[in-house]
Amino acid sequence: MDHQEIFDQAIQGMLDSLKNEQEMTEKQRRILESAIKLFAEKGFHASSTSEIAKDAGVAEGTIFRHFKTKKDLLYALVAPMLIKFASPLVLKDVKRIMGDAEQPADQILEQLLHNRLELINQNWPRMKIIMQEAQFHPEIMDAIVENIAREARLLGENFVQTRMDAGEFRDLPVKAVIRAIVSTALGYIFFQHMFPNEENDRTEEIRTMVDILLNGIKRKNPD
Amino acid sequence: MDHQEIFDQAIQGMLDSLKNEQEMTEKQRRILESAIKLFAEKGFHASSTSEIAKDAGVAEGTIFRHFKTKKDLLYALVAPMLIKFASPLVLKDVKRIMGDAEQPADQILEQLLHNRLELINQNWPRMKIIMQEAQFHPEIMDAIVENIAREARLLGENFVQTRMDAGEFRDLPVKAVIRAIVSTALGYIFFQHMFPNEENDRTEEIRTMVDILLNGIKRKNPD
DNA sequence: ACTATAAGTGAGTAATCACTCATTTATTTG
DNA sequence: CAAATAAATGAGTGATTACTCACTTATAGT
Structure with a gap:
C-alpha cells in the first residue's frame, strides 16, 4: 500500500x-x-x-x-482543504476565469491571483499546517502533487500556450511562465508573513504584481 | 530577556x-x-x-x-548558516555585484540569482531546517528578520532606486520590485523541490527568469 | 418509559522523551 | 611515565507521550 x-x-x-x-x-x-x-x-x-x-x-x-x-x-483537518482546492467546483472556477479567450490577460491574472490569495488567506492556519507537514508526510505531499499541482499545471499550460499561440505572450518556455505566475503568488504570501505589520491595499498590490509579471520591471523605450 | x-x-x-x-x-x-x-x-x-x-x-x-x-x-547548526548569510564578507559579495552601476541590470540579476541559489543549494538541509523551524522559534525568526532580511532589503532598495533614477527601471513601487526579485528566487527553489525529477540547466533557467523579470511575459509590439 | 446506541469521561499503560551522572577511556601536559 | 584534563559512555531519571478501556451520561427510536 x-x-x-x-x-x-x-x-x-x-x-x-x-x-x-x-x-x-x-x-x-x-x-x-x-x-x-x-x-x-x-x-x-x-x-x-x-x-x-x-x-x-x-x-x-x-x-x-x-x-x-x-x-x-x-x-481530518488537511483533507477538506485539499478537496476544496482540487474539487471540480473550484477548478471550474479557475477554468471559467482562465478559459475566456476574449478577456485580456491582465484581467484574468488579476482575478486569478485575487481568487487564490483570498482562498489561501481565509484558510491560512490550515494552509500553514499543510505546507509545514507535507514535507514530512509523503502521503500528503503525494496528494497535493497528484491531485492539485499536476492538474493546475495542465490548466496553466493550456492557458499560457493559448496566449502564446495568439501572439499575446512572448515565446518563452511554458514552464518558466507558469513558474513566474506561481512565484508571484507565493512571494506575496511569503512577504506578507515575513513583514506582517506593513499595511497594504491588496487590490492595488495585485495590479502592480500583474503589471510586473506582464511587462517586467525594465523600461521599454529608453529615451 | x-x-x-x-x-x-x-x-x-x-x-x-x-x-x-x-x-x-x-x-x-x-x-x-x-x-x-x-x-x-x-x-x-x-x-x-x-x-x-x-x-x-x-x-x-x-x-x-x-x-x-x-x-x-x-x-549550533542554524547559527553558522545565519552568520554565513549575514556576514559582511557575504554581503560585500552582494554589494560588489549590485554596486556596479556600469553593468547592465540583467547581468547583475543573473549573477545575484546564481550566487544566492548556489549558496542555498549547497546548504539545502540546513536551509530547510531554518525555514521550517523559524516559524516556531521566534528567536530564530527575529535573527533572520533583523540581521538578514532588513539588511538585504536596504541593499535591494538602494539598487532598485538607483536603476529607477537612471531610467533603466520603470517607475514602480520599490517594495514591489524587490518582492518580484525575491519571489523569482523563492519560486525557483519551490518548484525545484516540488518537481524534483525534472532536469534543468540552471544557467539557462536563470537567464529566462531574469528575462521574464525584466521584460515580462507579454509581447511588446503586437503585430 | 424503556431500550439501544452514541458521546463523553478520566484514570491507567507502556513506550519514549530529553537529560543526568558516576564511571571509564583517551589525550595532553609537566 | 605519571598526573591532570578532556571525551565518551550507558544505565538510570522523572516527565510526558499517544492511546486504551471500563464506565457514565446524553440522545434517539419505538
Missing part, C-alpha cells in the same frame, strides 16, 4: 464517517479547531493531544473517540 | 566554545551531521536525541556533553 492509497483511505474514511464539518458534534468541532490552532502555532509534533484536549475543553479520550490516531486528526 | 538576546547568547556561546566546525572533535561533527540529516528529514521535534546518537554512532550522553540541550544543538 503506497502513500497515495494511505491518504486516499484516510480521506475516504473521513468522507464516510461524516459528510462535512457541519454535522460534527459540538465537541468534535472544538477538537478540530483547537488542533488547527495548535498545529499552526507550534507544529504537529510539538502539539500534544493532552494540550489539544485542554484547549478544546474536552477529555483526552474524546479526541480518540472521534479520531483513531493523532495522525487521523491531522488528515 | 527577549528573543534576540536569547539567540545572540546562543550564537555567542557557540562562537566562544568553538571557533568553527573544523576544530570540533570527530564525534561532535558526526553528531551535528546526523542532527542536520534527521532534522531536515523528519523535523526538529520528530527527531529524538537517541535517534541522532544512534545515527551518529555515539552514546546519547555524548550529545549532551557537547550541546547543553537539544535546542542548543539546533542553534
Whole structure:
C-alpha cells in the first residue's frame, strides 16, 4: 500500500464517517479547531493531544473517540482543504476565469491571483499546517502533487500556450511562465508573513504584481 | 530577556566554545551531521536525541556533553548558516555585484540569482531546517528578520532606486520590485523541490527568469 | 418509559522523551 | 611515565507521550 492509497483511505474514511464539518458534534468541532490552532502555532509534533484536549475543553479520550490516531486528526483537518482546492467546483472556477479567450490577460491574472490569495488567506492556519507537514508526510505531499499541482499545471499550460499561440505572450518556455505566475503568488504570501505589520491595499498590490509579471520591471523605450 | 538576546547568547556561546566546525572533535561533527540529516528529514521535534546518537554512532550522553540541550544543538547548526548569510564578507559579495552601476541590470540579476541559489543549494538541509523551524522559534525568526532580511532589503532598495533614477527601471513601487526579485528566487527553489525529477540547466533557467523579470511575459509590439 | 446506541469521561499503560551522572577511556601536559 | 584534563559512555531519571478501556451520561427510536 503506497502513500497515495494511505491518504486516499484516510480521506475516504473521513468522507464516510461524516459528510462535512457541519454535522460534527459540538465537541468534535472544538477538537478540530483547537488542533488547527495548535498545529499552526507550534507544529504537529510539538502539539500534544493532552494540550489539544485542554484547549478544546474536552477529555483526552474524546479526541480518540472521534479520531483513531493523532495522525487521523491531522488528515481530518488537511483533507477538506485539499478537496476544496482540487474539487471540480473550484477548478471550474479557475477554468471559467482562465478559459475566456476574449478577456485580456491582465484581467484574468488579476482575478486569478485575487481568487487564490483570498482562498489561501481565509484558510491560512490550515494552509500553514499543510505546507509545514507535507514535507514530512509523503502521503500528503503525494496528494497535493497528484491531485492539485499536476492538474493546475495542465490548466496553466493550456492557458499560457493559448496566449502564446495568439501572439499575446512572448515565446518563452511554458514552464518558466507558469513558474513566474506561481512565484508571484507565493512571494506575496511569503512577504506578507515575513513583514506582517506593513499595511497594504491588496487590490492595488495585485495590479502592480500583474503589471510586473506582464511587462517586467525594465523600461521599454529608453529615451 | 527577549528573543534576540536569547539567540545572540546562543550564537555567542557557540562562537566562544568553538571557533568553527573544523576544530570540533570527530564525534561532535558526526553528531551535528546526523542532527542536520534527521532534522531536515523528519523535523526538529520528530527527531529524538537517541535517534541522532544512534545515527551518529555515539552514546546519547555524548550529545549532551557537547550541546547543553537539544535546542542548543539546533542553534549550533542554524547559527553558522545565519552568520554565513549575514556576514559582511557575504554581503560585500552582494554589494560588489549590485554596486556596479556600469553593468547592465540583467547581468547583475543573473549573477545575484546564481550566487544566492548556489549558496542555498549547497546548504539545502540546513536551509530547510531554518525555514521550517523559524516559524516556531521566534528567536530564530527575529535573527533572520533583523540581521538578514532588513539588511538585504536596504541593499535591494538602494539598487532598485538607483536603476529607477537612471531610467533603466520603470517607475514602480520599490517594495514591489524587490518582492518580484525575491519571489523569482523563492519560486525557483519551490518548484525545484516540488518537481524534483525534472532536469534543468540552471544557467539557462536563470537567464529566462531574469528575462521574464525584466521584460515580462507579454509581447511588446503586437503585430 | 424503556431500550439501544452514541458521546463523553478520566484514570491507567507502556513506550519514549530529553537529560543526568558516576564511571571509564583517551589525550595532553609537566 | 605519571598526573591532570578532556571525551565518551550507558544505565538510570522523572516527565510526558499517544492511546486504551471500563464506565457514565446524553440522545434517539419505538
